[in-house]
Amino acid sequence: MNAPRARVARRPVHGVLLLDKPIGLSSNQALQKAKWLLRAEKAGHTGTLDPLATGVLPLCFGAATKFSQMHLDADKAYETVVRLGVKTSTADAEGEVISERPVSVTLAQLDAVVQQFTGPIAQVPPMHSALKKDGKALYEYARAGIEVERAARHVTIYALKVLEARVDTAQPAIKMVVDCSKGTYIRTLGEDIGEALGCGAHLSALRRVRTGGFTEAQCITLEALEAMSEAQRLACLLPVDALLPEHVPVTLDSENAARFLSGMRRRGPWPDADHVAVYAASPRALLGTAHVQGGELIPVRLLSPQEIGESQAQQGAVEQSLKQVNETLALGA
CATH class of the missing domain: 3.30.2350.10 (Pseudouridine synthase)
Known part of the structure; x- marks a missing residue:
């Protein structure tokens, strides 16, 4: 036990x-x-x-x-291996094999299909997904053997690069890197590519290499x-604030920072902006997010004074600990 x-x-x-x-x-x-x-x-x-x-x-x-x-x-990038000739119930290696077809694919055909799936495309979400229908996840219907109608979703494949194509082996597969918009199902993309090649396919491996x-x-x-x-x-x-790379930074003095943190709008010489990260000047600290309209800084999401204090204390503790480690290493050198 x-x-x-x-x-x-x-x-x-x-x-x-x-x-x-x-x-x-x-x-x-x-x-x-x-x-x-x-x-x-x-x-x-x-x-x-x-x-x-x-x-x-x-x-x-x-x-x-x-x-x-x-x-x-955020946009995403994935490295994936698409196994050709075998279709599964989940469009990946976890599902049961539901069909097998011979693979007869040339590199020219593969290149044409890659072009076909680059740019704006429509995808029907897979049944084995967490999307909800009438308050219930699609995978719950799938496990019960029920298939429900799903509306196609529009996504964008910014780049689709074939790294390796093994189309004339015992286990034909293609290895690709996919740069895509949010909401893209790579399993569905792999399955659709297999159908376009006339042989069916499923994902045998998937790795996300970038998000934002x-x-x-x-x-x-x-x-x-x-x-x-x-x-x-x-x-x-x-x-x-690593989550806010596209936000325009605005820094407030102590008086305006306190008022902003209490939810009050502030006026200043700022150009209109939809996404703003607001900081206190001294000590430097993220206060929250806002947008600027007509010279007004309007709060959107605010940190609490407690969260700000805890973040500063955490950073100070980390810096002190690392300093002690470096000093110990220096003494032992």
Whole structure:
């Protein structure tokens, strides 16, 4: 019998962790593991990856959860392997094989199909997805053997690059990199490419290599995080405003910062802007988001004074800890 898991003393943690999600875990399972390792009170993610997918999964902690929704609209990039000739019930390797067809594909045909699926396209969402119909997830209908009508969704494939084409082997497959808009189903794309080639297909591998401005090179694995000290784990967190790269920065003096933080509009010489990140001047701190209209800075999402204080204390603790580590290393050198 397994011993009960030790209870963890939670604490306020603020920031963004770029996780390299492992295969086999759902996005929520990966989130809960990272949350446990950081002993964080509050956490969320910015959009799911299937259990069979790996790669970039931004996790938001504390104050960052207030802005996680903004990142759902970010463009994505994926590296995928499309297995030709075999169609499955889920359009990926997790499903049951439902049909097999011979593969007779030339590189010229493949190039023509790639062009066909580049640019604005329409996709019918897969039944095995979390989209809801009458308050119920599509995958629930699929598990019950029920197929429901789904409206096509319009997405954009900005670039579709074939890295490798094995079309004349025992297990024909193509490896691709896909740059796409939000809401694109790579499983559906792979399946549609297979149909266009006349042989059917499913995804045998999927890795997200970029979401917005976050890339796989910035990510950390759960194993690496687990091997770290608590201070090192906190040092892996990006600041909350890492989620606001396209926001115009506006800095307020202490008096105006206090008024803005209480929800009051401020007037100033700012040009109109839909997305603004507002900071206090001293000490430098993110206060929240706003928009500017007619010279008025209008609050949208605000951090609480407690969240701001905790974020500053967290950053100070990390800097102090890293300083001590560097001093120890210097003494031992």
